[in-house]
Amino acid sequence: MSESRKPAEEYVVIRHRPGYRLRRTLILLVFSVVAAVGGYAAGLAQGGFRFSSVEDSRDRLEQEAEALQDKYRGASQQLVNLERGRTIDQQALNQARKIIVDLETQIASLKADLTFYQNIMAPSETSKGLQVDRLSLQQGRQQGEYNFKLVLTQVGNNKSYISGVVAVNVIGMRDDEKEVIALRDLSDDIDDLGVEFRFRYFQDVEGLLKLPSDFEPMEVQVVAQSEGKKSAQAERTFDWVELTEN
Incomplete structure (x- = not known):
């Protein structure tokens, strides 16, 4: 009587792509920021210069600034994780740094616009x-x-x-x-x-x-x-x- 044969073990080869998941996350983050800023710009183009909505524009700017601040903190933390990791490729690290710079620029622009509206509505x-x-x-x-x-x-x-x-x-x-x-x-x-x-x-x-x-x-x-x-x-x-x- 012959011995029962065990099924052959199978191995699956998966290509290792360092930083792929992180880059994908960062790209999604960039798209969300661009969408937020684009929506703000569209709002100005369609109604931002209709002066009856100045208070609404100010409130919307405050919400946009808070949202960008949250995204900025998340991107900053990911940058720290990248710099600490030794297996992440340089491309992902450079991309994260660029996103940080872009977020800082957009936040500064929103804060300037917000200050502009606040000074008009509540001046010294x-x-x-x-x-x-x-x-x-x-x-x-x-x-x-x-x-x-x-x-x-x-x-x-x-x-x-x-x-x-x-x-x-x-x-x-x-x-x-x-x-x-x-x-x-x-x-x-x-x-x-x-x-x-x-x-x-x-x-x-x-x-x-x-x-x-x-x-x-x-x-x-x-x-x-x-x-x-x-x-x-x-x-x-x-x-x-x-x-x-x-």
Whole structure:
């Protein structure tokens, strides 16, 4: 009588891919962050400039900031785990570090927007009324070209509209002499020396400016003048180097 044969043992070969599960988790995290920021941007595009929803925008920003903070803490912990692990490949580690940087940038942007809304709705006693809030410059496609964005705000009293004009001048040197050039002479998007404005909460003035090749800019001077019984003036000077180094 022959002995019963035992079934042959089977082995399954599985390819080892270091960091695969972690990379997949991080990719999902990136998609969720992008979706959150995309939703916020879409909200602004569809209704963010309808000034009746400023308080709603502020509350939504607070929720977005809290959500990103939670994602940031989770990504930070994963980064710590990666740095401690010896078997995780360098690619996964670099990807985690990049995600941390992206999250920090998005959180900073959301916090800046949140502060902007909070300052409009609950300002300090010394910052009420018409304000030159900020000016930003971004390098254009050609040398000497810059996309500009000027933001004017009415802080505190938002029950009525405020109107007036704002003048922008670029101050610099040409042929060893100081020269002041109006924004109208640098941008095809601006027709008048004083740009008219009318708003309750805030208004943007945007366009493209091009500097003369032999002109060296130093400062940008912004003067906003409101009209009416309670007319007011707001003035602010921006350093050109600080505007363009970011």
